[in-house]
Amino acid sequence: MATGNRTIEVELSTTGLDAQGRPQRIPLVTGGNARDLDLLPAVTLEPELEGDHMLINIGPQHPATHGVLRLVLELDGETVVRCIPHIGYLHCGFEKIGEYRQYNQIIPWTDREDYLNSVGNNVAFALGAERLFGIEITERCEVLRVIAAELSRIISHLVWVGTTCVDMGAFTPFLWSFQERERVYDLLEAWVGARLTTSATRVGGMAADVPTGWVDGLRQFIRNFPHTIDEVDRMLTRNGVWVGRTVGLGVMAPDEAINWGLSGPMARASGVAYDVRKDFPYLGYENYDFDVPVGTNGDVYDRYLVRMEEMRQSTRILQQAVDRLPNGPVNIDDARIILPPKSKATSEMESMIHHFKQVMEGPRPPVGEAYVAVESPKGEKGYYMVSDGTSKPARWRIRPPSFVNLSAIPKMVEGHLLSDVIAINASIDIVMGEIDR
Amino acid sequence: MTEKFQIVNTGSALDGAAAVPSTPRGIKHRGGAPNPSAIALAERFSGAVLNSEVVWGETTVLVDSAHVLAIMQWLHDDPSERYEYLSDVTAVEHRDYESPIEVVWHIRSLAFRRFLRIKVALEKGAPLEVPSVWSIWKGADWLERECYDMFGIRFVGHPDLRRILMWEQYKEGFPLRKDFPLRGRFSRSEQLSQALAQNPEAKYSMEELTIADAFEDLPADMRKRLDAGERTGE
Numbered sequence A: 001m002a003t004g005n006r007t008i009e010v011e012l013s014t015t016g017l018d019a020q021g022r023p024q025r026i027p028l029v030t031g032g033n034a035r036d037l038d039l040l041p042a043v044t045l046e047p048e049l050e051g052d053h054m055l056i057n058i059g060p061q062h063p064a065t066h067g068v069l070r071l072v073l074e075l076d077g078e079t080v081v082r083c084i085p086h087i088g089y090l091h092c093g094f095e096k097i098g099e100y101r102q103y104n105q106i107i108p109w110t111d112r113e114d115y116l117n118s119v120g121n122n123v124a125f126a127l128g129a130e131r132l133f134g135i136e137i138t139e140r141c142e143v144l145r146v147i148a149a150e151l152s153r154i155i156s157h158l159v160w161v162g163t164t165c166v167d168m169g170a171f172t173p174f175l176w177s178f179q180e181r182e183r184v185y186d187l188l189e190a191w192v193g194a195r196l197t198t199s200a201t202r203v204g205g206m207a208a209d210v211p212t213g214w215v216d217g218l219r220q221f222i223r224n225f226p227h228t229i230d231e232v233d234r235m236l237t238r239n240g241v242w243v244g245r246t247v248g249l250g251v252m253a254p255d256e257a258i259n260w261g262l263s264g265p266m267a268r269a270s271g272v273a274y275d276v277r278k279d280f281p282y283l284g285y286e287n288y289d290f291d292v293p294v295g296t297n298g299d300v301y302d303r304y305l306v307r308m309e310e311m312r313q314s315t316r317i318l319q320q321a322v323d324r325l326p327n328g329p330v331n332i333d334d335a336r337i338i339l340p341p342k343s344k345a346t347s348e349m350e351s352m353i354h355h356f357k358q359v360m361e362g363p364r365p366p367v368g369e370a371y372v373a374v375e376s377p378k379g380e381k382g383y384y385m386v387s388d389g390t391s392k393p394a395r396w397r398i399r400p401p402s403f404v405n406l407s408a409i410p411k412m413v414e415g416h417l418l419s420d421v422i423a424i425n426a427s428i429d430i431v432m433g434e435i436d437r
Numbered sequence B: 001m002t003e004k005f006q007i008v009n010t011g012s013a014l015d016g017a018a019a020v021p022s023t024p025r026g027i028k029h030r031g032g033a034p035n036p037s038a039i040a041l042a043e044r045f046s047g048a049v050l051n052s053e054v055v056w057g058e059t060t061v062l063v064d065s066a067h068v069l070a071i072m073q074w075l076h077d078d079p080s081e082r083y084e085y086l087s088d089v090t091a092v093e094h095r096d097y098e099s100p101i102e103v104v105w106h107i108r109s110l111a112f113r114r115f116l117r118i119k120v121a122l123e124k125g126a127p128l129e130v131p132s133v134w135s136i137w138k139g140a141d142w143l144e145r146e147c148y149d150m151f152g153i154r155f156v157g158h159p160d161l162r163r164i165l166m167w168e169q170y171k172e173g174f175p176l177r178k179d180f181p182l183r184g185r186f187s188r189s190e191q192l193s194q195a196l197a198q199n200p201e202a203k204y205s206m207e208e209l210t211i212a213d214a215f216e217d218l219p220a221d222m223r224k225r226l227d228a229g230e231r232t233g234e
Helices: A031-036 A094-098 A103-113 A118-133 A139-167 A172-192 A214-236 A240-246 A254-259 A265-269 A300-324 A349-360 A401-406 A409-413 A418-428 A432-436 B036-044 B065-077 B140-151 B188-196 B220-227
Strands: A007-011 A025-029 A054-058 A070-076 A079-086 A368-376 A379-387 A395-399 B049-055 B058-063 B085-092 B101-109 B114-122 B129-131 B154-156
Touching: A070 A418, A079 A409, A079 A418, A094 A103, A094 A395, A103 A118, A103 A432, A118 A139, A118 A368, A118 A379, A139 A172, A139 A214, A139 A300, A139 A368, A139 A418, A172 A214, A214 A300, A240 A300, A240 A418, A254 A265, A265 A300, A265 A379, A300 A418, A368 B049, A368 B058, A368 B085, A379 A401, A379 B085, A379 B101, A395 B085, A401 A418, A401 A432, A401 B140, A409 A418, B036 B049, B036 B058, B036 B065, B036 B114, B058 B065, B065 B101, B065 B114, B065 B129, B085 B140, B114 B129, B140 B154
Parallel strands: B058 B114, B129 B154
Antiparallel strands: A007 A025, A054 A070, A070 A079, A368 A379, A379 A395, B049 B058, B085 B101, B101 B114
16 A cells, blocks of 8 residues: 655745755655555545546647647546647648748748747848848847847746746746836837837848937846846745646656757756757857856756746846947848838939839849758747749748657656646747747 | 756867857858768768758758668767757758759757758659658657648658648648649638538547547447548547
């Protein structure tokens, strides 16, 4: 009978402190254990349903599946025996549509695919297209794109922290993180006029330079944001319920993480120090001083710690980017690729011709192909484009990090409890818009 | 508490100046230094490597489809290559109808910080089949399923090759093929009537219905329809 004889020790932040000033550790006694200790009256056990498994369906319309993910689970009691994920409920055919659009016309589609990281996607797509065109962007544009990408990482991780808290039953950090996210959206709105669907970049530059005084707003955000992180940190990191619901769940060993193609915080929590910004740099990331947090347990708790630290590191990068933001043009000086100012297009013959050619025909890259990967908040996001010399790509492929990360979910949840499926699924940080595209 | 993992550092096989990567600048359209792995591949699999070129700084190696699994296995296992990370599996169909469909693998060597693109050309007319690399990289599972779903390329050796983004009973073909119209192959009215004819009750695959004898619990008429081969859910 003493098979379930296990004692769980958790640190309860609500209890008093011990002599060392650390939270008191209270042994929690599980049901099976309690019976052994005669703490509970003898109960009539449910009849043992040997081998009788249950089929349970989660989603696609379920708030804890973060979109339209559907999981079909085979349960033995409360333990997951098998997990069969179903995706595709949000399939829009972005890659197909991209073959019918000019390069700058694809940028609005990149907003809508991983919609928590729209600016980051804009930057990634523009980098890919510029590789295909053979364009070198200006220094100011490079720094502005770093700012955009890091702001985007912060908002994506804030949404992750907030929604994961809600999944686990904590509501307060959700409000704090979404409040901070609003501040970033205000900055983005002041910059490009849109909050969620930014379309901030163009091939060869940006849609707009930052307005006057915008940098001061960003500096203020950089000053205030770490306080919010600290608050969330204080609320969760040593919270007994949070620790108890995240530690030891969904463990991926480093070699498994590499073999399954995990990237981003998922891989780093498993101890794989793979960060595209460090290993295959772009936008001059090698010139910024920042650290890559790496976990050693590969569980949900480590993924949380990695993402929290990444937000701090992003703030560091933002600070450095603001300090070095050079003056100068944002867009490259090439009339075949960058639209002329509207005033010139309506007054100068040559500008009007360039405007007409660009809008009607579109810029044409030479025949070739390019795969450009960036470190998105979810992991390695790659854009693979094949040009056949026309103004529209012959193939536009998105390498979606959360698609590959999600493919490991059967491996991560099998053997865990049904309630832990929610925590593990949340820890992957999926965005169905990106998975289904 | 579980035992802590050893941290896997990237670039661990490099030292000196090569260990500090930097943003590539001034990339040429064609030419430039190829990835050392491409040269090693050409020496070792001289018969199977059909072409090797550098486009925009990225090395592409076109190989023979019969040898692709052996090449991938070698790239993954060899201590001087260590391509342990599979970034992407996808395919390219060109607008020119005569040119073959290409299957593209993007692989990374984290220890050497290398990136390599392997391609296989599949002639149209012949069955679109390539070996699956699932046995080498588990991450290929969904990527190959998506490639099959979108292009109809069969990955031989994949354990569970079925549609992933489209539903299993999708009859219109393979959406990313160039002969597939942007609006779909069926008319809007046909698509609508098919959607309305779906049975919303039957939303489990036969494999899933084997769990807990769920099949036996279905209404008799549904069992009869499923027995007759009708499938509406995934």
